[in-house]
Amino acid sequence: xxxxxxxxxxxxxxxxxxxxxxxxxxxxxxxxxxxxxxxxxxxxxxxxxxxxxxxxxxxxxxxxxxxxxxxxxxxxxxxxxxxxxxxxxxxxxxxxxxxxxxxxxxxxxxxxxxxxxxxxxxxxxxxxxxxxxxxxxxxxxxxxxxxxxxxxxxxxxxxxxxxxxxxxxxxxxxxxxxxxxxxxxxxxxxxxxxxxxxxxxxxxxxxxxxxxxxxxxxxxxxxxxxxxxxxxxxxxxxxxxxxxxxxxxxxxxxxxxxxxxxxxxxxxxxxxxxxxxxxxxxxxxxxxxxxxxxxxxxxxxxxxxxxxxxxxxxxxxxxxxxxxxxxxxxxxxxxxxxxxxxxxxxxxxxxxxxxxxxxxxxxxxxxxxxxxxxxxxxxxxxxxxxxxxxxxxxxxxxxxxxxxxxxxxxxxxxxxxxxxxxxxxxxxxxxxxxxxxxxxxxxxxxxx
Amino acid sequence: xxxxxxxxxxxxxxxxxxxxxxxxxxxxxxxxxxxxxxxxxxxxxxxxxxxxxxxxxxxxxxxxxxxxxxxxxxxxxxxxxxxxxxxxxxxxxxxxxxxxxxxxxxxxxxxxxxxxxxxxxxxxxxxxxxxxxxxxxxxxxxxxxxxxxxxxxxxxxxxxxxxxxxxxxxxxxxxxxxxxxxxxxxxxxxxxxxxxxxxxxxxxxxxxxxxxxxxxxxxxxxxxxxxxxxxxxxxxxxxxxxxxxxxxxxxxxx
Ligand SMILES: Nc1ncnc2c1ncn2[C@@H]1O[C@H](COP(=O)(O)OP(=O)(O)O)[C@@H](O)[C@H]1O
Ligand SMILES: [Mg+2]
Numbered sequence: 001x002x003x004x005x006x007x008x009x010x011x012x013x014x015x016x017x018x019x020x021x022x023x024x025x026x027x028x029x030x031x032x033x034x035x036x037x038x039x040x041x042x043x044x045x046x047x048x049x050x051x052x053x054x055x056x057x058x059x060x061x062x063x064x065x066x067x068x069x070x071x072x073x074x075x076x077x078x079x080x081x082x083x084x085x086x087x088x089x090x091x092x093x094x095x096x097x098x099x100x101x102x103x104x105x106x107x108x109x110x111x112x113x114x115x116x117x118x119x120x121x122x123x124x125x126x127x128x129x130x131x132x133x134x135x136x137x138x139x140x141x142x143x144x145x146x147x148x149x150x151x152x153x154x155x156x157x158x159x160x161x162x163x164x165x166x167x168x169x170x171x172x173x174x175x176x177x178x179x180x181x182x183x184x185x186x187x188x189x190x191x192x193x194x195x196x197x198x199x200x201x202x203x204x205x206x207x208x209x210x211x212x213x214x215x216x217x218x219x220x221x222x223x224x225x226x227x228x229x230x231x232x233x234x235x236x237x238x239x240x241x242x243x244x245x246x247x248x249x250x251x252x253x254x255x256x257x258x259x260x261x262x263x264x265x266x267x268x269x270x271x272x273x274x275x276x277x278x279x280x281x282x283x284x285x286x287x288x289x290x291x292x293x294x295x296x297x298x299x300x301x302x303x304x305x306x307x308x309x310x311x312x313x314x315x316x317x318x319x320x321x322x323x324x325x326x327x328x329x330x331x332x333x334x335x336x337x338x339x340x341x342x343x344x345x346x347x348x349x350x351x352x353x354x355x356x357x358x359x360x361x362x363x364x365x366x367x368x369x370x371x372x373x374x375x376x377x378x379x380x381x382x383x384x385x386x387x388x389x390x391x392x393x394x395x396x397x398x399x400x401x402x403x404x405x406x407x408x409x410x411x412x413x414x415x416x417x418x419x420x421x422x423x424x425x426x427x428x429x430x431x432x433x434x435x436x437x438x439x440x441x442x443x444x445x446x447x448x
Numbered sequence: 449x450x451x452x453x454x455x456x457x458x459x460x461x462x463x464x465x466x467x468x469x470x471x472x473x474x475x476x477x478x479x480x481x482x483x484x485x486x487x488x489x490x491x492x493x494x495x496x497x498x499x500x501x502x503x504x505x506x507x508x509x510x511x512x513x514x515x516x517x518x519x520x521x522x523x524x525x526x527x528x529x530x531x532x533x534x535x536x537x538x539x540x541x542x543x544x545x546x547x548x549x550x551x552x553x554x555x556x557x558x559x560x561x562x563x564x565x566x567x568x569x570x571x572x573x574x575x576x577x578x579x580x581x582x583x584x585x586x587x588x589x590x591x592x593x594x595x596x597x598x599x600x601x602x603x604x605x606x607x608x609x610x611x612x613x614x615x616x617x618x619x620x621x622x623x624x625x626x627x628x629x630x631x632x633x634x635x636x637x638x639x640x641x642x643x644x645x646x647x648x649x650x651x652x653x654x655x656x657x658x659x660x661x662x663x664x665x666x667x668x669x670x671x672x673x674x675x676x677x678x679x680x681x682x683x684x685x686x687x688x689x690x691x692x693x694x695x696x697x698x699x700x701x702x
Pocket of ligand 2 (some may be wrong): 493494496623
């Protein structure tokens, strides 16, 4: 066999070719044998993939069910009705309005407890009375005062709904097993009897737990909320975005377009990749040593938290930005350079807008990571017990995941329940961020 | 050759790292003529063409040595800002590459960044005139603000030509501008080149011998980084001096 080649002239075939030399039947047989092998392999791969996905989804379902079943009851809070006659003389001033100083001096908690005990005239003795007091929240007096100062007309009301203690709350939600021996229970037998009496009189109810969404942390679980942590997290993330996004995008553009190729650039590239895999707690240590130790910045402040998380997020965004810059066809850059755009103009006017969806996705992934980050924030003191919602980025604050960590570590069952609810809130934020990423991506891409 | 020289190279050598892609080429390009570069693929036509507007600067591995004169200026001088050069030497690429913006924005971009227009109406005039000269106006005048990526391949390439001539360059480089187009779009662009020749010096790389014969007055034949033959197109095609050129033209080398 020979064939003409326009360039090299005519060539002779000299090598023996096993495929050409075999019969057609033989060839088809070999192909069908190998086809069977391929089918088997494909099936195995498919099964393995299916098994992996099932396993992953299974774990996810177990996890979600666990968190949900632990947390959903925290959406409700138990309250008890108490007949209270507020002694006006001790609270109102001469003009008939509430005198804040008098109100402050007044023993509200004593009033609540005394009124509550009045409903149980048979209960005598120090320890019994203390056990009776324990059914009502320690913050009940404070919250009554707040309510009356806000709406003075309430002062004429003769009965009030106040929060029960967290133990009663847990009992009413079925989280305390009455079948346990008394010694192992936080609610004792005598308390059970009183609670029963209250239930008979319809003096117990469960209402939506607004405090959880409007308060910051508290010593008493029934008053503890996540607003402080949410605001803290929002401030931290804001600082993170403000610092990390422009820095990372400029760094990526520089590395892609301007960095002179050489050892230094290689070194920087390698280290950016290394930085992305540094454990987050190391960034916390760095923040502790440099921002707090050297620059004397305030402890527990969202500003410092945001700076630390920005350092942590930088490599993620740089890598994502570089990848999306590279994904923009070079023909676009050439077109811009061809009409006389400078490199910077080509990058900013043409490449960056096309890379934006990718940059955005990378940023949101980095920010979502930062939102869930706990360890570095603990290192810089954002783990403190803070009862006020922060109002500026230098106020002491905590963050959502840290709050979850603090609560899950508490002895009280009620905190544990709140911890699960806080996890649900955190997950909702994370999911919405991811949805936002998808949405923005779609929008950006739809334009052309 | 009758017209004055627009561009000339002197002992031009181009390397990709250690590999030499252009060997010692000296040639002069006549102004207001169409010069076509032909030769088998990989012989260095694009590399050579890109020397004239310094697009090789973008490739880190690429090194251009020698002189390229435009007037009395060496445009291969590394001290010279390529941005200014590219306003004088426009380029049309092999694959149509409009910006993913509106038709209007595509044409307006060059004049804007070079500060050649100072008002909206001036910009609109430049856009209209450029689109008219590239023969696209009648097809797009009522949808100037639609995305350019919605145009057909041939229209996109004419848009790229409009974009290049919007800054009124002196030279137009075209690297196989029709290789991604169908025969009808190709014909339209070829006619366009004939019209543009009046105002611009055009260098076109093409793999189609017929195209070179149709649109150009001068032809250069390259082989493996060497300039083999250069002269009037009709001479090269009817009476090639070099056996390699003859082999290529008659289809023996492809
Ligand atoms: N970016 C590059 N890096 C390395 N070598 C290249 C590059 N571009 C082109 N070359 C080489 O230079 C030679 C000429 O290429 P090119 O100018 O594209 O040829 P043509 O346009 O004539 O097909 C080829 O051998 C090609 O492999
Ligand atoms: Mg080429």
